[in-house]
Amino acid sequence: MEAELVAETAAPASSGLDAIFHPRSVAVVGASPWSYGAGGAGAGYLLSLREMGCPAVYPVNPKHEEIEGFACYASLGDIDGPVDHVISALPARAVPRLVEDCIAKGVRTLHLFTAGFKETGEETLADAESDIAAAATRAGIRVLGPNCMGLYVPSAGLSFIMGFPTEPGPVAMISQSGTNAGEFVRGASRRGIRFSKVVSYGNAADIDESELLEYLAADAESEIISCYIEGVKDGRRFFKALKRAAAARPVIILKGGRTEAGQRAAKSHTGSLAGSAEVFSALCRQAGAFQVSNLEEMADLAVAFRFGAVPADNRVAVVAGGGGISVAAADEVDGAGLLCPALPEETQRRLLEFIPAAGSSVRNPIDAFISFDPGKLGDTICVVGEADNIDAVIVQMDFTSPGFAMSPLTKGPDTAITALVDAIAEAGAASGKPSIIVSHEKLDVDTVRHTALFQENCWRAGMPVYPTAGRAAAATAALLRWKETR
Amino acid sequence: MEAELVAETAAPASSGLDAIFHPRSVAVVGASPWSYGAGGAGAGYLLSLREMGCPAVYPVNPKHEEIEGFACYASLGDIDGPVDHVISALPARAVPRLVEDCIAKGVRTLHLFTAGFKETGEETLADAESDIAAAATRAGIRVLGPNCMGLYVPSAGLSFIMGFPTEPGPVAMISQSGTNAGEFVRGASRRGIRFSKVVSYGNAADIDESELLEYLAADAESEIISCYIEGVKDGRRFFKALKRAAAARPVIILKGGRTEAGQRAAKSHTGSLAGSAEVFSALCRQAGAFQVSNLEEMADLAVAFRFGAVPADNRVAVVAGGGGISVAAADEVDGAGLLCPALPEETQRRLLEFIPAAGSSVRNPIDAFISFDPGKLGDTICVVGEADNIDAVIVQMDFTSPGFAMSPLTKGPDTAITALVDAIAEAGAASGKPSIIVSHEKLDVDTVRHTALFQENCWRAGMPVYPTAGRAAAATAALLRWKETR
Numbered sequence: 025m026e027a028e029l030v031a032e033t034a035a036p037a038s039s040g041l042d043a044i045f046h047p048r049s050v051a052v053v054g055a056s057p058w059s060y061g062a063g064g065a066g067a068g069y070l071l072s073l074r075e076m077g078c079p080a081v082y083p084v085n086p087k088h089e090e091i092e093g094f095a096c097y098a099s100l101g102d103i104d105g106p107v108d109h110v111i112s113a114l115p116a117r118a119v120p121r122l123v124e125d126c127i128a129k130g131v132r133t134l135h136l137f138t139a140g141f142k143e144t145g146e147e148t149l150a151d152a153e154s155d156i157a158a159a160a161t162r163a164g165i166r167v168l169g170p171n172c173m174g175l176y177v178p179s180a181g182l183s184f185i186m187g188f189p190t191e192p193g194p195v196a197m198i199s200q201s202g203t204n205a206g207e208f209v210r211g212a213s214r215r216g217i218r219f220s221k222v223v224s225y226g227n228a229a230d231i232d233e234s235e236l237l238e239y240l241a242a243d244a245e246s247e248i249i250s251c252y253i254e255g256v257k258d259g260r261r262f263f264k265a266l267k268r269a270a271a272a273r274p275v276i277i278l279k280g281g282r283t284e285a286g287q288r289a290a291k292s293h294t295g296s297l298a299g300s301a302e303v304f305s306a307l308c309r310q311a312g313a314f315q316v317s318n319l320e321e322m323a324d325l326a327v328a329f330r331f332g333a334v335p336a337d338n339r340v341a342v343v344a345g346g347g348g349i350s351v352a353a354a355d356e357v358d359g360a361g362l363l364c365p366a367l368p369e370e371t372q373r374r375l376l377e378f379i380p381a382a383g384s385s386v387r388n389p390i391d392a393f394i395s396f397d398p399g400k401l402g403d404t405i406c407v408v409g410e411a412d413n414i415d416a417v418i419v420q421m422d423f424t425s426p427g428f429a430m431s432p433l434t435k436g437p438d439t440a441i442t443a444l445v446d447a448i449a450e451a452g453a454a455s456g457k458p459s460i461i462v463s464h465e466k467l468d469v470d471t472v473r474h475t476a477l478f479q480e481n482c483w484r485a486g487m488p489v490y491p492t493a494g495r496a497a498a499a500t501a502a503l504l505r506w507k508e509t510r
Numbered sequence: 511m512e513a514e515l516v517a518e519t520a521a522p523a524s525s526g527l528d529a530i531f532h533p534r535s536v537a538v539v540g541a542s543p544w545s546y547g548a549g550g551a552g553a554g555y556l557l558s559l560r561e562m563g564c565p566a567v568y569p570v571n572p573k574h575e576e577i578e579g580f581a582c583y584a585s586l587g588d589i590d591g592p593v594d595h596v597i598s599a600l601p602a603r604a605v606p607r608l609v610e611d612c613i614a615k616g617v618r619t620l621h622l623f624t625a626g627f628k629e630t631g632e633e634t635l636a637d638a639e640s641d642i643a644a645a646a647t648r649a650g651i652r653v654l655g656p657n658c659m660g661l662y663v664p665s666a667g668l669s670f671i672m673g674f675p676t677e678p679g680p681v682a683m684i685s686q687s688g689t690n691a692g693e694f695v696r697g698a699s700r701r702g703i704r705f706s707k708v709v710s711y712g713n714a715a716d717i718d719e720s721e722l723l724e725y726l727a728a729d730a731e732s733e734i735i736s737c738y739i740e741g742v743k744d745g746r747r748f749f750k751a752l753k754r755a756a757a758a759r760p761v762i763i764l765k766g767g768r769t770e771a772g773q774r775a776a777k778s779h780t781g782s783l784a785g786s787a788e789v790f791s792a793l794c795r796q797a798g799a800f801q802v803s804n805l806e807e808m809a810d811l812a813v814a815f816r817f818g819a820v821p822a823d824n825r826v827a828v829v830a831g832g833g834g835i836s837v838a839a840a841d842e843v844d845g846a847g848l849l850c851p852a853l854p855e856e857t858q859r860r861l862l863e864f865i866p867a868a869g870s871s872v873r874n875p876i877d878a879f880i881s882f883d884p885g886k887l888g889d890t891i892c893v894v895g896e897a898d899n900i901d902a903v904i905v906q907m908d909f910t911s912p913g914f915a916m917s918p919l920t921k922g923p924d925t926a927i928t929a930l931v932d933a934i935a936e937a938g939a940a941s942g943k944p945s946i947i948v949s950h951e952k953l954d955v956d957t958v959r960h961t962a963l964f965q966e967n968c969w970r971a972g973m974p975v976y977p978t979a980g981r982a983a984a985a986t987a988a989l990l991r992w993k994e995t996r
Contacts, residue, residue: 201834348687
């Protein structure tokens, strides 16, 4: 049934979807003022759309004259001018009538935030979902959802949660979970990732993962594609779409419902049949997509593809302050399939010109008390990067260290952080080897501020930042695998 | 050689070491004012000891009259009264003379912060290390190090880095890396862990991992033992000590140098021969110790043993707001070897009395918009905990959610957090099933403050807190394994 609908509307796929990402106006039907636990999520859409700069936003609800400063309309038909995109915050039973109103108004896309359909496991509600999608698509209206958060497209002023960046960027995401989409956008945006199109598509009654992948594979605004998928509707079509997308750009996939418990949760969540985890993994491998285990790893790979220059080969040097940290970094680098070779004698000799031998190691990893001295840090990275047997330099910084607070070279912490990042960036440019930054996330407010400032300066300088050496190594190893397939 | 020394001094082992943890006074020989990158680490000891409340601290350096407000002495002999513990911040070549001074002064323990011995890989320096240890121990002086940070014993006013908690607690750590010891103390203390004795023992020329384990196995102040070990000096003795310690209390071990690169780093770091990773793992398993992969996992297990009530069995319910998060939690719980069974019909019915069906799932995991409503959150945890097929409840909270900021129930965030923690603690007490808290670490300052406050309230209420459902599940699975062996 879904397959027929798709076939009916998806040729040509990309032109069919393009309009949904560029509405001239958005109506939020069933919007009501915010009230915790008693609905009112429509108000969240109004606030998010205003924050993102949506050109025209119309709440629709006969019970209100105004919501959050927007004039409120009694019905869709009362709105002057075109309404391209409708967000439904109505209860499920009111949706069939809404579809009729959308047809009358000439709406292009109906996004059903509304839940209470197929995911309940009740057959009559699953049928209602199919009927709604069929009625809408027959009239040329594309349906997003039901049971989803919808669209975040900063270039078009669309958003579904407040606080997302207004600046657009090259990363796309399709997600069968609005929470995961929100979590990924928030987490990755702190690491410099900006977005072209993020689509939370829920139960996928009409627009589904395959059509979205087909579209994004050819979308000029999307250079990296990330996906959170619980279940696939049409395995063959999905594999074809995934293969095409992964040939065009890096595709990063997180599969929800890999275990029996997760599959039951996925069924309750989006009515998805999660299928075999092994088959899905094999399918990703064959298509050349990168399967990840959680959202953090997804963000790591997005950072790698966005900011990471691909090293010539897999031999890295690790610059860290602290013996135990160095040992752990070496273990993790090795475990990720990179090499951490001993530096040439000549390189070690040059390092010992400014690093005291006692209490330090200059073999690789470099364990020396130089992390908070911009001059020595830069010299270390540059000398190490110039070694013949090194392809990239991992620089590990820890702002919880009392050395940071106590260093007179660092004057104010903000000045120090700028000087450190400049030194790292210049040293990398001088040696011609990519710098990969490792900067721990820490849970005290001052350190978080310093760490966040350091990280932002790093990605603004075009360097990838990861929270552990192991994650930096795993993401860099993925970059190298990607390069091998080009 | 070391084995002989140990035999000479270690009978009875515990009385031999007990004195080093309770010095009446501490001298820092070679102390100098702080100067970044040019030594002066002695000043760090002075400040740390003052902060921890050490009863008597004496800097020794003929070049200064005063350092950091402490009167400075020209030599050890110039100090009136006893000096039990000496920290050497001298260069390696000056240490043999210091040993003579210590003998003359009647010192009990010599801690060599001084590096530049066996870890350099140079045979003459390794010999010098052995000679120093032999000379000291012959005179009844125990040696800690060289090349280590030394002691953090809050109950005795000892510390080696500023900012550690002054409050003591039941967790001990022995560590062949001062950086790792510092990282673990800082990270775990934010999660409610407090310490009895932390020993950074470096090259282990005299006091080593086996003797420390033997001591801690019988130490009434230490209920949980954590270890970071790069290399073991005497495998047979270590295995015996580990077995005895693990029989008495939970022992958590992180092995540094598991790979070829890590082993090279360990050799440069503490002169350790790391040995086979497989043999070490087998040895831990046989002894009944918990081997972990990194310091975060070490902190998770310390939290589990410190705050986690052991569930009756391995069936957990997950309470989370958000479909994707629920699916991931279910996958991770299953992956860690716990079960996440569907709740009984009757329990689901009771939940649906106050949770709206549309957009929620009450099967398990519970996906419902109740996380920031203390009443509904408490009711959910209590109802779920009362189910016959549930042994513990994982409660997942995410303060990045706009729902937290927007909830009128939460008034001020601090009031809201107190109310939420009270509700969770009361619900757990009412149902009689342990609550396990999952609270993400996030990198923006407001969220970090809210998250840190929530986490602190939780562990102060005696509940274990982890940053992800996967880590909560893995730590709880370890608790269950521990219970099985009792």
